[in-house]
Amino acid sequence: MLRRHRSRQPRCRHQDGEDAGRRVRLGLRQRQIRRGAAMRVPPLQQEAPSRAIGVETIGMTMRFGSFTALKDVSIRVAAGSFHVLLGENGAGKSTLVKCMMGFYRPTSGQMAVEGREVEVPDPRAAHDLGLGMVYQHFTLAPSLTAAENLVISRNDAPARIDWERERAALSAFMSTMPFAVPLDVPVGRLAAGGKQKLELLKQLYLGRRFLILDEPTSVLTPAEADELLGMVRGLTTSGELTCLMISHKFREVTAFADEVSVLRRGEHVGGGKVSDLSTADMAALMIGEKELVRPAARMAIDGKPVLTMSGATASDRSGLKTIDIADLQVKSGEIVGIAGISGNGQMELMEMLSGQRPLSAGRIRVGDAPFRATRSEVRALNVRFLPEEPLRNACAPKMSVAENIFFRDFDVVAGTSKFWLEGRRMASLAARLVGEYNVKTASLDTPISSLSGGNVQRAVLARELNGEVDLLLIANPCFGLDFSAVADIRARIMAARNAGAAVLLISEDLDEILELSDRILVMSEGSIVFETQAAGADIGEIGKHMAGHH
Incomplete structure (x- = not known):
């Protein structure tokens, strides 16, 4: 296998010292994670987890050629929390979650699930660890019913489906959920809110206990958005789910989230408990020293x-x-x-x-x-x-x-x-x-x-x-x-x-x-x-x- 040659660039002492400090911190954190895995955390089972799981990125860096999309990003999403990822377009949010889900292999850095360092080479590995993602746009087959969409999404879906058995299993699953969707209606006939609920149900049906939501309310009415996020909030509060949501809507953040992490130009620049931050604080972290343009006052005009x-x-x-x-x-x-x-x-x-x-x-x-x-x-x-x-x-x-x-x-x-x-x-x-x-x-x-x-x-x-x-x-x-x-x-x-x-x-x-x-x-x-x-x-x-x- 050919190895790509990396040319060395001149470095100053300050850079060397900063990088050395970063390596020491990263090494200490890795040892803590490995110690925790060896001493306190049981090995991750191949079966899907039954409770919410915590996920952490440590020094996550992603480069595309000479462009650094992520630089040394470390965030911790506690089990059972509702965590929001904020940042302008190009801040690195999508790159980070794609690294977490195995769509990208990070240039450097690690990820830990339940305190144990894990490798996530592809999305299937992420799914096996209990990680799932609900995308901004629907991924359902509109001509199939909700029940058919759920069953065919499984890796072990049989070639010949015993629908009597599957319906009994789906009924048992739905009885454990705090919300429901009609299983026998073609997805194309569901309202946008119903489709997004089904996307969420699908991830829970597949055993995912850490969900990344990518702007999930962009196609919903305000009432549908509040209902969906209220359901997610209920699942996190009960300890059944951990949520990391990408959003630009401060109203949703303040109403439903526990914590936020803010990315700017590929770096983690701050965050904390939502209760400790105003929307102005969050906006300032997102845009840095830039000043937002404010619209002029609305003039009264009686036009034709x-x-x-x-x-x-x-x-x-x-x-x-x-x-x-x-x-x-x-x-x-x-x-x-x-x-x-x-x-x-x-x-x-x-x-x-x-x-x-x-x-x-x-x-x-x-x-x-x-x-x-x-x-x-x-x-x-x-x-x-x-x-x-x-x-x-x-x-x-x-x-x-x-x-x-x-x-x-x-x-x-x-x-x-x-x-x-x-x-x-x-x-x-x-x-x-x-x-x-x-x-x-x-x-x-x-x-x-x-x-x-x-x-x-x-x-x-x-x-x-x-x-x-x-x-x-x-x-x-x-x-x-x-x-x-x-x-x-x-x-x-x-x-x-x-x-x-x-x-x-x-x-x-x-x-x-x-x-x-x-x-x-x-x-x-x-x-x-x-x-x-x-x-x-x-x-x-x-x-x-x-x-x-x-």
Whole structure:
């Protein structure tokens, strides 16, 4: 086997001393773990554990070439605790849990389960130790029933299933659980909350007693999120489960967690008991010395209608259902937020507005003019778009940052059409907007696909907000972005609203809707089913309509 040659870099005495100290601490901790394994902790059994288990990482480091994703990360998640992992995007959270679950082999460092050092070369080894993971997106087979999903998830699932025997075993298992899901209903017919409960049940059914939850409430209503996390909290309190949850929602952290650990730029920078930390403390640990951009105060504007949809219908993505927008209006100087669980027609609504999905009936007007989202109409009516996943939907990934920023202006100058590029004007515009919007890029000639998600979002927002804006159509503008990028982008949206733009904000993040909106509409099953002013809005009422109870 060939060994990769590692070149030595010049080192200073301070580095040597720091590394030596780290090695001593790591060595002491390893000896403590091994001593504990030999003296106090019985050998880990191959059978799945029946009670909550504690897990610890010691000096976990993960390098990808010259990039260090994790650096000497040591965290301890006590048995029976509800622990939250906080950090901005790119802080190392996903890398850490992938190392714990055996998807990555760490460059250095160890992991201990119940005080004993263990090797986790692959996910199956993690499962054998009682570790499991519930992902942000569902992993269930939608056409199969809940019972079928549970049984086929087992490694020992027989080729020919004795369903009478399996149903009896499932009934016995469900009788021990603090919550239930209908076992004979196809998963595709369950609500999002039911699907996420089933994901959790599946891990418990498989004998997992340490669960990593990766933003498990991102597709749930507030009521569903509270119910799910309340169940997890109950299982940790009873000693049946240990939970490590990745989350960006401080409300969930303060309501359900015992402890937090905060990562920043691949390092563990602090944490502690939730009862000892304010949300400001946690935010400060996450972002370090950076200052978050604060949105300007909401100005009172009594604007005229800019966007009007009347009796607008179109087929949904399946072609089996209809998106039906009977009446939607957005005024100048107003943000109208569209709330809803993913898959209820919000994406199709954005496509109807952007001309990507033809109407089968009804009309869309911007001001007094009919609107079909042609390039000439968009330019004449000052309409701007920030679609979901802008790298895929609003960019040419292999083209440069400057070229992408210049898309709206490349074919016109002083109101006349042209067919040649003006390199000097393109570079000047891009340089100004990159500076104004704090887009982090190696150069203006860098392919936009090499930028982080937050910087792609900033670049597209810079392009769309440049010049006069009468209507801004936005979908999930902060999905997957880090803490500071979210603050910056929300402040830009509020500034556009205060400058008189009409803003339609489609978002699956209810906190974002509540923070930015003047009015809130709820979309369910392809239609708008509820409307309320954002000021004083009842979250429970919004969640009820999001879940289809109206």
